[in-house]
Amino acid sequence: MNAPPDYGRAFARWRDSAPEAWAAYTRHPFVRALGDGSLPRSAFLHYLKQDYVFLVHYSRAWALAVAKSGSLKEMKIAAATVNALVNHEMRLHVEVCAAEGITEAQLFEVREAPQNLAYTRFVLDSGYSGGFLDLMAALAPCAMGYGEIGLVLASETSSDAYRPWIDTYAGQEYQDLCAEIGALIDAALEQRLGPHFPDVPAWNALCRTFRSAAELEAGFWDMGLAGA
Amino acid sequence: MNAPPDYGRAFARWRDSAPEAWAAYTRHPFVRALGDGSLPRSAFLHYLKQDYVFLVHYSRAWALAVAKSGSLKEMKIAAATVNALVNHEMRLHVEVCAAEGITEAQLFEVREAPQNLAYTRFVLDSGYSGGFLDLMAALAPCAMGYGEIGLVLASETSSDAYRPWIDTYAGQEYQDLCAEIGALIDAALEQRLGPHFPDVPAWNALCRTFRSAAELEAGFWDMGLAGA
Amino acid sequence: MNAPPDYGRAFARWRDSAPEAWAAYTRHPFVRALGDGSLPRSAFLHYLKQDYVFLVHYSRAWALAVAKSGSLKEMKIAAATVNALVNHEMRLHVEVCAAEGITEAQLFEVREAPQNLAYTRFVLDSGYSGGFLDLMAALAPCAMGYGEIGLVLASETSSDAYRPWIDTYAGQEYQDLCAEIGALIDAALEQRLGPHFPDVPAWNALCRTFRSAAELEAGFWDMGLAGA
Amino acid sequence: MNAPPDYGRAFARWRDSAPEAWAAYTRHPFVRALGDGSLPRSAFLHYLKQDYVFLVHYSRAWALAVAKSGSLKEMKIAAATVNALVNHEMRLHVEVCAAEGITEAQLFEVREAPQNLAYTRFVLDSGYSGGFLDLMAALAPCAMGYGEIGLVLASETSSDAYRPWIDTYAGQEYQDLCAEIGALIDAALEQRLGPHFPDVPAWNALCRTFRSAAELEAGFWDMGLAGA
Numbered sequence: 001m002n003a004p005p006d007y008g009r010a011f012a013r014w015r016d017s018a019p020e021a022w023a024a025y026t027r028h029p030f031v032r033a034l035g036d037g038s039l040p041r042s043a044f045l046h047y048l049k050q051d052y053v054f055l056v057h058y059s060r061a062w063a064l065a066v067a068k069s070g071s072l073k074e075m076k077i078a079a080a081t082v083n084a085l086v087n088h089e090m091r092l093h094v095e096v097c098a099a100e101g102i103t104e105a106q107l108f109e110v111r112e113a114p115q116n117l118a119y120t121r122f123v124l125d126s127g128y129s130g131g132f133l134d135l136m137a138a139l140a141p142c143a144m145g146y147g148e149i150g151l152v153l154a155s156e157t158s159s160d161a162y163r164p165w166i167d168t169y170a171g172q173e174y175q176d177l178c179a180e181i182g183a184l185i186d187a188a189l190e191q192r193l194g195p196h197f198p199d200v201p202a203w204n205a206l207c208r209t210f211r212s213a214a215e216l217e218a219g220f221w222d223m224g225l226a227g228a
Numbered sequence: 229m230n231a232p233p234d235y236g237r238a239f240a241r242w243r244d245s246a247p248e249a250w251a252a253y254t255r256h257p258f259v260r261a262l263g264d265g266s267l268p269r270s271a272f273l274h275y276l277k278q279d280y281v282f283l284v285h286y287s288r289a290w291a292l293a294v295a296k297s298g299s300l301k302e303m304k305i306a307a308a309t310v311n312a313l314v315n316h317e318m319r320l321h322v323e324v325c326a327a328e329g330i331t332e333a334q335l336f337e338v339r340e341a342p343q344n345l346a347y348t349r350f351v352l353d354s355g356y357s358g359g360f361l362d363l364m365a366a367l368a369p370c371a372m373g374y375g376e377i378g379l380v381l382a383s384e385t386s387s388d389a390y391r392p393w394i395d396t397y398a399g400q401e402y403q404d405l406c407a408e409i410g411a412l413i414d415a416a417l418e419q420r421l422g423p424h425f426p427d428v429p430a431w432n433a434l435c436r437t438f439r440s441a442a443e444l445e446a447g448f449w450d451m452g453l454a455g456a
Numbered sequence: 457m458n459a460p461p462d463y464g465r466a467f468a469r470w471r472d473s474a475p476e477a478w479a480a481y482t483r484h485p486f487v488r489a490l491g492d493g494s495l496p497r498s499a500f501l502h503y504l505k506q507d508y509v510f511l512v513h514y515s516r517a518w519a520l521a522v523a524k525s526g527s528l529k530e531m532k533i534a535a536a537t538v539n540a541l542v543n544h545e546m547r548l549h550v551e552v553c554a555a556e557g558i559t560e561a562q563l564f565e566v567r568e569a570p571q572n573l574a575y576t577r578f579v580l581d582s583g584y585s586g587g588f589l590d591l592m593a594a595l596a597p598c599a600m601g602y603g604e605i606g607l608v609l610a611s612e613t614s615s616d617a618y619r620p621w622i623d624t625y626a627g628q629e630y631q632d633l634c635a636e637i638g639a640l641i642d643a644a645l646e647q648r649l650g651p652h653f654p655d656v657p658a659w660n661a662l663c664r665t666f667r668s669a670a671e672l673e674a675g676f677w678d679m680g681l682a683g684a
Numbered sequence: 685m686n687a688p689p690d691y692g693r694a695f696a697r698w699r700d701s702a703p704e705a706w707a708a709y710t711r712h713p714f715v716r717a718l719g720d721g722s723l724p725r726s727a728f729l730h731y732l733k734q735d736y737v738f739l740v741h742y743s744r745a746w747a748l749a750v751a752k753s754g755s756l757k758e759m760k761i762a763a764a765t766v767n768a769l770v771n772h773e774m775r776l777h778v779e780v781c782a783a784e785g786i787t788e789a790q791l792f793e794v795r796e797a798p799q800n801l802a803y804t805r806f807v808l809d810s811g812y813s814g815g816f817l818d819l820m821a822a823l824a825p826c827a828m829g830y831g832e833i834g835l836v837l838a839s840e841t842s843s844d845a846y847r848p849w850i851d852t853y854a855g856q857e858y859q860d861l862c863a864e865i866g867a868l869i870d871a872a873l874e875q876r877l878g879p880h881f882p883d884v885p886a887w888n889a890l891c892r893t894f895r896s897a898a899e900l901e902a903g904f905w906d907m908g909l910a911g912a
Binding site: 288342343345346349350352353356357440443444447 | 516570580581584671
């Protein structure tokens with residue numbers, strides 16, 4: 001893939017403002033190994049189990065975004081996202097795990113890895129201690145990074161080992177979600193910081209939050225590999 | 229109606245712990261006037277418009293409940309409630325208002341009455357400054373009080389003036405929601421305070437929160453009447 | 457007094473953006489009656505008791521400002537303010553009440569008036585649901601309005617009936633606090649929204665928050681008069 | 685030292701409920717090396733710099749405790765703690781660093797290590813998403829663990845290499861603070877969960893929070909060693 005995906009103005013700039021952190025996350029050895037099929041099954045399963053715990057807290061953070069929304073439109077998108085995550089995605093996740101032989105009971109007993117905890121609590125605190133935009137900057141790397149990773153792997157991958165995972169994130173439904181979240185973020189920025197939002201000082205703090213979240217994503221992949 | 233509705237253990241005890249506040253809310257002159265049809269249309273429309281603003285903040289508070297949930301089960305119920313409020317109830321409310329000649333543009337311009345603001349910010353702060361149970365105690369009077377009012381009016385009312393409003397809250401769908409929220413609250417109390425939760429000191433603070441929210445509901449009806 | 461007090465750029469503009477709400481608050485009949493000595497003692501005592509409850513929640517809101525600060529400097533000022541409020545001002549308040557025959561036991565039993573609750577929960581939710589600037593816009597009218605009222609009454613008043621109250625807020629110590637808070641707010645705005653902060657869209661939301669808080673202050677005076 | 689220090693009922697039980705995590709934290713190789721003087725200076729300096737960033741967020745969490753307090757007494761202790769941390773301890777820390785050749789400018793430029801971020805955001809989210817007790821359970825391991833470590837090292841240590849650090853935490857002033865925080869926590873538990881608080885289900889969640897925070901403390905020491 002030559003050009004990065006188009007998920008809006010803010011994403012493009014955030015991505016460009018943290019090239020090393022973004023590459024370390026989206027081109028991580030875990031990701032490459034998903035693509036060429038060399039990822040040990042044990043690492044994938046370890047990742048899947050931790051990702052289930054991650055989804056719980058990531059959903060909580062999107063719920064916080066509803067509480068912190070500045071307009072009904074923002075509330076609607078965030079509320080639909082929470083509902084999709086909690087009442088659909090998590091069920092899907094349980095099914096994927098079941099297909100891999102991980103029971104729901106096992107998922108409930110998963111002990112949260114430190115890298116997992118670090119990431120989700122950072123996102124939540126960004127929201128609680130900051131405002132709506134801070135929360136969006138912390139939520140964006142996960143949502144959109146997976147979209148980009150999905151597209152890259154779909155265009156590069158020869159192996160079918162992790163094809164269903166790749167197809168999920170490269171698929172139109174997930175790509176549409178990324179575009180929708182990107183539009184939500186762009187509109188939120190324009191309504192609060194104006195059309196030239198990257199020139200407003202608050203933008204720099206948002207870039208730092210985005211970068212930190214991208215770095216924490218790379219730590220999450222590290223954890224996945226360490227579980228092999 | 230002789231017996232109060234059965235929305236669970238906590239509701240029955242909270243209700244009994246604040247008999248005056250509960251009666252002042254659920255048997256308020258505004259409510260009686262809805263029932264006998266004597267409520268001036270202008271008061272009803274004023275109420276409807278404020279209720280739209282109320283729903284925005286009440287939805288935010290339920291979203292906060294997702295973020296503060298202690299289990300996936302709590303998250304699922306709260307998330308479904310948020311989604312129902314934001315992506316369905318509010319649309320319904322817009323339609324009801326439209327039928328009364330209030331456009332959506334007018335709804336967006338409604339200035340929040342002080343009694344409205346007092347109530348919703350109290351609920352939100354109960355959640356932010358307290359824990360999940362404090363938030364539930366603040367959310368309960370609205371959800372369940374409307375259920376009880378609906379049932380009482382449905383059994384007593386002769387006038388058809390506000391029949392659709394009454395039918396909504398007396399209807400099975402809304403009654404089921406009250407029962408579900410009651411079960412959520414009972415389970416949350418048992419999991420945190422144990423089977424004898426009314427004997428735990430924290431229970432008294434929850435009763436005070438419930439009573440304050442009921443009093444603020446009565447203030448909301450006052451505001452409705454004052455808008456006549 | 458001809459010119460309004462100089463508590464910084466943001467205050468001057470917020471004040472000008474809500475002339476009616478600001479006048480209704482700072483030139484309220486309760487305030488005028490404090491100045492000319494016509495305020496019934498019972499109203500003053502009612503106000504004093506409610507103001508004690510107010511201080512509890514107002515202190516909580518300043519503590520939240522510490523948690524939401526963006527720099528160590530912001531933290532230091534906010535933390536010193538919390539400590540001054542909780543560990544000094546409240547003791548002073550207890551002494552003033554004692555001089556008026558209100559015991560500390562009576563203060564603990566005060567039931568929070570609805571106007572009091574509305575105001576403080578609005579401030580707290582502005583902080584929890586918004587960011588640091590939203591919280592500052594909600595905290596400013598109380599801190600700075602009392603400073604302005606003190607100065608106006610000190611320059612106009614003939615009666616000595618409420619002289620100690622007036623002297624407290626017209627005094628240099630309190631005026632310095634207003635200037636310090638004003639400088640904190642100006643710096644926070646410049647660091648987040650830039651030197652031309654009133655041109656950034658987020659500014660309009662801050663003006664609305666400031667106005668709402670000023671209106672809630674007027675409601676607080678109404679409550680004082682109603683207690684006569 | 686034979687017996688653990690007496691910082692109250694809750695501490696004794698929390699400590700006993702997580703023996704492995706507590707030992708891994710308080711008897712960590714970093715701690716032993718502080719005691720016998722074998723800790724490389726570079727590791728100590730790395731720790732000091734990260735501890736400065738830690739203090740910023742730890743202070744924010746104590747400020748949140750003020751906002752979430754249930755009584756004036758709780759507010760007073762928490763507010764005094766915030767003020768001590770922000771307006772005194774941090775200055776002291778700057779002085780200690782200066783004596784080691786680390787300028788304040790360098791402290792401001794410290795990049796927060798992932799283990800640091802994980803710990804502090806966990807504490808903050810425990811407070812924001814939970815209630816006052818959850819926040820106390822997350823704050824306790826740092827405050828009281830340092831007290832215990834200070835006492836142990838003071839009684840065992842032969843080396844003078846890190847004597848000033850040890851004396852600070854073994855000293856009466858710090859030990860009094862631990863006892864005061866312990867009393868605050870015991871009273872808060874009794875007022876909310878009753879005299880038999882360890883029998884109330886909510887207690888188990890508090891034990892889990894305490895253990896997680898202790899584990900994150902051990903991670904913080906790991907980070908210190910890794911910086912050697």
